[in-house]
Every structure is written in C-alpha cells, then in structure tokens.
Amino acid sequence: MNVLRAIENIRKDVLNFEEMFIESDMPDCFSRIYESENPTVSARELHEKLNIKTAFKDWFPRMCEYGFEDGKDFCSKMSETSPKGGRPSKDADLSIDMAKQICMIQRSPEGKQIRQYFIDLEKAWNTPEQIFARALKMADKTIESLKKDNAVLTE
Template identity: 30%
Template structure:
C-alpha cells in the first residue's frame, strides 16, 4: 500500500493507494478517537475484535522512533477502520464512522458516474479531477503554513531549542496519551513522509564518515536525528514547519 495520497482530511486523513484503495493510518485514527489506552494495546485489541487479516484488511509498516529503533505503524482499509471506529461505542466513534461512510459514498458515486462515459472522456475527467485536487491541496498547505507562522514562532538560529521546548510542552499537556518521546517520534515520522528522507540511514552514514575521519566513538554515539537535520537547510525548514503544525494540532501554541 505504498504511494499514498491524501484525498480527504476533514476529520481523519483518508488516503488513496496507487490501486485506488481507500486507507487510513492507524495512529491518526487513534489520535482522532481520543483513545485512553496505549496505541499498541488499542490496535492489537481492535484488530482482534474485527478479525482483521494482515495484508488483506491492513498492513503493518516499520517506521522510525527517536531512539533509532523501528516501531510498527498500521495502514488500514476504510471498511476495517469504519468497524474499528464503531467499536469505540461513543459519540466520537459514531462521528468518525459516519465520516467514513460519507467518504465511501462520495467516491463510489463518482466512480459509477465516470464508468458510464467513454474511455476518452474518463481520461480527461480524471486528469481534471487530479489537477483540481493538487491545486486545492497546495492552497490548503499554503494557508496552513501561513496560519502556523502567525501563531508559533521558531527562530532559525535556535531551532533545536525551540522545537524541543514545543515538543516537551506537547508531551506535558497531553500526559499519558502523548508523551514527549511519542510526539518527538511523530515529528520524525512526518519529516520522513513529507521530505522523502530516511533519517536513520543518514545518521548511520554520518557516523561512518566521522569514523573514517578518526573521530572517537563516544562523540559518534552522541549524534542524534537533530544532528542529521542540522546538516540540511531544507530539512531544518521542513522540520520546524512540522513542529509548528504539531503545536497547532495539540493546542499548545
């Protein structure tokens, strides 16, 4: 289920795969539902409750944690995600389920209408829809970036301290559901998704270069992902924008 693109983002981000499958990220569904238990416990229980089958109803993907180790994210088909929301048995679960149903109806209706047209018209319509989506997505991103800039200020010369302060504040505000390490991990995951980089591999390469230069192991071991980000101006810009967005998301700006 790679090559995901966002097609709906009003409540829970809904993605479309290269084959047209509608999916959601387990962690993003978990956040919107406001679940009290830990993510790993919740997802395990819900997969069991739904009798979901791996590689049919969902896929487990490895992502980076701040420690440099990998942890598991889940890419879940919309039908299964709808059932997971229903099993919460509360108003938020009902709201999310209704939202998923609306998304399903919207794209099913569009698909049926398009199938009645000639192949040539279908191609033209699909191209126009895609162009419109990209334009709307760009406008949304630009508006969101401008909004974030107005609310959260991060100095480019002290970005490491500023981003750390904001992430620690998010961790304290969110308590057990979103600790500092969890939100730090989320920031790196978003960086990898949006910037198309492998931060862990870059860290490994940096340590190897330092070893070749004769720098002692104790100094190499102290390196972290922030040191990798600091080497690339574009990564610094991308990372600070992500931390600003997280501040807005968790209401700590």
C-alpha cells in the same frame, strides 16, 4: 472539442472532491486516504483521533482480535521516524472498512463522527463521476509514462 471540455471538467471534479474531504471538519490525518485506488488510514492516526486512552501497542492487537486479517484488512508497517529522532514505531494501514468497524466498536462521539465521515467519503468515492475521474487520472499517468518511454527510444 466538447469531449475534451467534459474530460477537463471531470478532472476538476476530482480535485474538488479531494479538497472537499481534506478541508472538511474531519481531521487532517486522513489526507493519505487519496494516495491509491484502495484508500487506507493510519492505525496510529485513527487511534489518536478516537482519543483512545489505552496505549497503541496494547489497543491495536486487541482490535485485531475482532477477526481482522493482516494483508487483507490491514498491512503492518514501521512508521516514519519522528523529527525528534528515535526509532520508528509500528503502525498499520487500515482499509476503510476496518476503520469504520473500529469506530463502531469504540462507541464514542469521536467514533461516530469519524465513521460518518468514512460513510460519506465512500458514497462520494463511488459516484460514477469519481470512478470515471480516477480512471482518467490513471490514464494520464499511463500516457505520461509512455511519453517518457517514447522519448528514450527516439533519442
């Protein structure tokens, strides 16, 4: 019984961890960071939060010239169509490491603030409790999937 209680407490810690960073002073644009085991950040959202004056279409290729590789450091994609309509724009999912490096390159107060946020996030993300909690989340998803598969087989 104590094991089940401990597991439930770890699950609560995961939610607290995510809420802590989502509700922090950092911009809400980084909420996607938690969608996978390998967190990413939208290049467009980072560009906006860094208050870059250069247009995104000019700025991002210049950032890529620092040796970042498509498929490794970022994945290019088309962004969602805006509610106002029009065609989707180009965007990229950046690794946290790439986002931190871009923040260092900018040498601005916003860059420093966002870089520190990523450093704090990485420290918290890599604690043993969070690693175990993510493993439990993955196990829960697997169990749910197996239950659904089993239900189909037993019908």
